Amino acid sequence: MVETKELQVKEKQEVSSSTEHTRPGPVFTPSVDIYENDREIIMLADMPGVSTDGIGIDLKEGILTLTGDIKPWEDGKESNVLIEFGIGKYYRQFTLSEAIQQDSIEANFNDGVLKVILPKVAKAVPRKITVSNG
Template sequence: MAETKELKAKEKQEFINTAEQTQSGLVFTPAVDIFETEREITLLADMPGVTGDNVTIDLNEGILTVSGNIKPWEEADESDVLIEFEVGKYYRQFSLSEVIDQSKIEAKMEDGVLRLVLPKAEKAMPRKITVTS
């Protein structure tokens, strides 16, 4: 019997930080989808309003940190009538295992979606072992 899943739109969530912030403003947690093949793990992070120039990706001691800034809309001759789009920053961290070849990680930003390709290390690749007699 096929299993069906109900799709629900996920609201933009504010990041709950237990440490004190040194900058003011909202910080959001980007929604993420993760896919895996034999050769790599692909991570898609939804960061609407963020361009590639405003994304920072850091890797330190196996912790991958993704952050991005949403630039506010500003026009000199316009006054605000209704503001529903929240401006702030995106922030999320991932712990990487030895399975990932950290020197070959690739990133691409397109249409507000950050795509990270995390290749698996050769030692983590599935392989066939021949049996001799």
């Protein structure tokens, strides 16, 4: 069986949760890719238009919250001709399992992509057990 992967363009989607309507302006759900290896889970969140100081990562009671503020591109000297780039906030939450070592989470932001590294606790890391004779 041959699997094919299609590249699908996904536009920013506005959050439709009623709890998000209390925030001023539109709130978008960032697209996220999640990868896993033996030692960690790696999360990549697409947040174009956000600067490093506009990123927020909070961890409270096992809930990881990602936020980002999208600022307008103009510096006040331009007049609008066409505006298609959505201005607002990114917001996404994840519930972390006990397999994540929550005090060792790291993150970096480069080229509009937030990378969050979620290390696994030692008991969740697979290990090979050797068998001896006797």
